[in-house]
Amino acid sequence: MSHTAHIPSHRKPRRSASKIALRAGVAGGVLSTIAVAGAAGPANAEPVTETIEMPTIGSLDTELSTAVAAAADASQQEALDLDLAVQENAANVQAVKAAKKAKAEAERKADAARAEKAREEAKERASRTAERTSLSASSGSSYGTQQATGSAAAIVAFARAQVGDSYVMGSTGPNSWDCSGLVQAAYREAGVDLPRISSDQSSMGTSVSLDNLQPGDILYWGSRSGSYHVAIYVGGGNFVGAQNPSTGVVERSLDYDRPSGAVRIL
Structure with missing residues (x-):
């Protein structure tokens, strides 16, 4: 038996090929991005530190729902305003018709009153004439x-x-x-x-x-x-x-x- 048979091994365990490939791919991509950025910019350019946040699907849904609701409210208010205008116009038309009818009725009554007064005056004159004739003929x-x-x-x-x-x-x-x-x-x-x-x-x-x-x-x-x-x-x-x-x-x-x-x- 070898004198080293019971000494534990100090070698690291092997990594799986898939993990090694994945890490290599990520590292390669990062290195490629850095290489492209370095090639595009001047040698002494400062590294880009600004972070751009892209909207999430959830925030887009919320904004879309809000816009749709606002548009619906605006359409409903416009419809209500239009309906109110139609009602006011109809009321104005009815008021004008009622005023014309009332005026015509008042004029009709005034004409009837004048005609009645004229008839009464004519009857009174005729009565006076008849009375005078009777008095003149009396003995x-x-x-x-x-x-x-x-x-x-x-x-x-x-x-x-x-x-x-x-x-x-x-x-x-x-x-x-x-x-x-x-x-x-x-x-x-x-x-x-x-x-x-x-x-x-x-x-x-x-x-x-x-x-x-x-x-x-x-x-x-x-x-x-x-x-x-x-x-x-x-x-x-x-x-x-x-x-x-x-x-x-x-x-x-x-x-x-x-x-x-x-x-x-x-």
């Missing part, structure tokens, strides 16, 4: 002779022509009157000048009974020398007078407002 009554003639006819015709005019204190025509202004103007048609004030008018002429009136007589309210209102008797138990601001010039029955007395000028 004697308890108020005496009813048919106006001569100067009295002119006074009565003028007074009746003013029916419907307004009452204005101190006015003497032609479209508004007070009581004495109307009486004075009516008598002027017959060529008779009367004082302006009612108390002076009732103090003229001859006092007559209310049961013996004739067309053209002056009716007064109050005392004869201190009357506060006058009117003209037109026959048939009626008088014409500028009564007050509410009624204007009207033709009324003596029973409507019984006078205090009467005077005859003609």
